[in-house]
Amino acid sequence: MPEYLVRLAQIHETFRKAELHALAELAGVELEIVKYDDDSPYCIVHLPSDAAAKQVASRAMLIQGIYELWGQGSTYDEFRSNVTETSSTKWPTYQTSTFSFRIERYRGVQAPAEQTRAIIESFQFLGFKGKVQIKNPEASFRIFEEYDLDAKEPKYLYLGRWIADSGRDAKNTYDLKKRHYISTTSMDAELALLTANIAQAAPGKIFYDPFMGTGGFPLACAHYGAVVTGSDIDGRSIRGLGGSARRGQTGKKNVEMNFQQYGLEGNYLGGFVSDLTNTPLRLPSSHGVTTETDFAYLDGIVCDPPYGIREGLKVLGSRETLLPTERATHAAQYRTEGYIPPKRPYSFTALLDDILTFAVSTLVPNGRLSMWMPTANDEDVELIIPQHPCLELTSVCVQAFNKWSRRLLTYRRKRASEIPEGALEEMAKRAYETGTRASDLNDFRRKYFQGFREFEDMKKEFIRMKVGAGVKQEEARAEADQIQEAKVSAAEKAELAKKEVEARTKDAEAAAVKAEELNERFNAEART
């Protein structure tokens, strides 16, 4: 298969391969990544044809352009001979075309014009006789020089014939700064569009966002042609009664108007107010349909569930079980204007599992679930990715922040034939955090507000004290790290010790119970 050079955007590196694969699969073309490095914007792939290359690139967010690879090398001599080797059969095709020739330097400095000219002229051996034309040429070529940071000489070179640009411009069109109606937790446009790409939103499909807020994800999916709907537990964000989060903006704005802003209102089915744990959407159990997949109707679910930090994590219900009198009050008053149903905090891990269960019931085979999930950087992250026997994890992309990161998890709904027998029965009811306060229920929230601050603060304080006492800063830091490690292992030891004590207490209790029994029996026997 022919080789193509993908010029990637040097941002959100862990999302790039996931997007490439998702788009290739959506376009129904075979794609094989030959050369890829997170530190480089150049990636070489195998694709069946120019048309396929164009199809993959045209709506990508993290691609800037796609080129037919005409040669590569680490020095100019090697590069030029490789160009002859790779592409000499293609030269005659472009012999009389109008053409342009440019150089792109990644991480390099701008070279003087005469040097650039000399490089371009050294490619005269391609034998092009057509006119040079910068605007709209019939064939456009580009030399890519890749440098190491602060290096004088390029470390690698590519020559490519331009095939297509990408859909990256959409991130400017959908920029949150220009959107009429947003909220404090609206997802950045680039990442929302990227999510829609990885979830394979496309014409003819129907997508749903159970935590829509002001509709950022549905909007991104609608941009790619999907028909969308969404819901949120807070009706004000959909109807727009709460006002816009944009400073100085007055007047009514709502989700519908966001769709109108981009001319996508035809793709918007409308939103509704609901809670995922008491969803009104039809589920297979509601009609006694046994073959789940016959019943499914969603092509994709995209969401950024509330983490319980900036946006509270609540579901319907009360913190304490309602007393009969309270229930009577609710029953009597729920029809009155301004009645607000009670809500209670909910466990984050339980919510993630609820999303998976919901996705399994509603997604068509091969449908996608893409959801964002936060995590503290110091945890062993791989362990806590939620799993379901009917869902296959297709990609994990990470956006790292300072002390925490969030990940985009994408799952594929398996076909009925792919699901191992008995797997569903094993999904026994899992144990979740219990409690009535938000922090008891949400590990991440707790860590966010104390956890990953605690250690850092202590470490800083320690270093400051040591430096004050005349110790070199680096030594102090090393020592602080050691103490931190020691503290962690001490915590582990304490945990073990606690467990042992618990186990012993249990033994002792069991022994006491047994003794009691024996005693009783003995007494009874003595009486007879």
Next chain:
Amino acid sequence: MKLLTLNFLTCAIKTCKTNASSFPLHPRDAELEIQEADVNLPFLKNILPRLMWEELRTICKELGLPDLPPTPPTPTDLISGGNSTDTTEGRTQAEQEPSQTAKDLHRVLLETCIQEGKLVCGCCGHEYAVKEGVANFLLPGHLV
């Protein structure tokens, strides 16, 4: 909310969900509005097999909309000239013209919206209010 959504919505009360009469929800005192949109043929084709046709007909009857045919249309019914199968096979998606059936279906599913009114569960009789085109499915404290 566009009428297609009603084909996916049941009563939110868990004990109701297992009862067949909780679907579809019955519109009451509904104010309808038409929001014109281009016919989305690929979408209609895709969604057609996922529709609960009988329930859709019920809703249309209750809203006083023109009757839908008793059996769901086939994918070829959606393309104009769809009966002559030899020509449709060769044509690409972009060239296909929607038939009158497709236009009617599009009108009902994707252009007719409920702006105000109530959706009532056929099982428990609980009413869900629709305001400004947004239905509220939050359950009061005593029903969760």
